[in-house]
């Protein structure tokens with residue numbers, strides 16, 4: 001039997017398949033067998049509660065979805081008191097995603113997080129205090145956020161990058177330099193949908209984040225660039241719907257993957273991916289994930 005467990009920079013997972021941030025919440029727990037998952041990343045939490053954007057917040061597009069949730073959440077106090085105890089009962093590794101409107105907010109939020117397997121830092125949000133540019137768009141700002149988070153915790157810090165950065169490799173190198181334990185590559189791509197009745201964008205905030213199979217080759221390429229540039233572990237995210245998509249990510253060298261919007265169509269997708277990776281590894285006599293990953297044949301490029 002293949003060994004699916006992965007272990008990197010203080011993170012230990014029974015298998016490399018995690019549930020991505022924001023695509024699920026506690027009311028839906030009966031749909032997924034959490035104990036079988038490598039881990040879960042809870043949706044992004046801020047210092048205070050946030051209502052998020054007005055509806056509509058999500059719509060289908062060809063091969064995926066576009067969302068404008070606006071990072072709605074009930075804040076860190078509610079997370080620690082109400083949510084975390086329930087997450088801990090799910091029988092899998094719990095990671096929490098955090099975001100702030102300023103570097104100081106990221107730092108304070110981090111200091112209030114304990115008792116999880118790691119923190120995923122969402123830097124795809126605007127730096128409200130400094131003019132609204134995404135933290136993750138600029139290597140220096142991404143460095144400062146990561147440094148602030150790492151200085152305030154002993155937990156593993158995973159920084160989730162935005163594909164909207166002009167040069168995502170520079171951002172990856174910066175967050176590594178600032179002390180990140182791992183990188184998630186990557187978040188949603190910005191997109192636009194127009195309502196042809198009203199001639200206006202369907203979302204009040206105009207753009208939304210595109211996810212699902214539509215972005216897979218784009219996200220996979222980001223992961224490919226990053227695994228070649230940095231020597232810390234990379235977690236692949238973007239458009240993974242089945243085990244073959246997952247293999248593409250492992251072959252470019254990621255250490256784990258996150259499954260996101262695929263669960264909207266098929267809540268069993270993450271578990272089916274785990275079972276099929278297991279079968280594939282057995283059939284191909286891979287003993288562990290390390291043996292299998294990073295197989296891309298550069299000579300063919």
Ligand SMILES: Cc1cc2nc3c(=O)[nH]c(=O)nc-3n(C[C@H](O)[C@H](O)[C@H](O)COP(=O)(O)O)c2cc1C
Nearest residue numbers: 020021022044067122187211212238239240260261
């Ligand atoms: C409805 C929705 C909400 C999301 N919320 C968050 C979030 O709170 N924090 C975050 O870092 N990413 C969030 N994401 C991005 C996902 O975690 C994931 O990185 C992205 O959707 C790409 O993966 P996918 O194509 O498998 O969905 C959200 C995505 C969707 C569709």
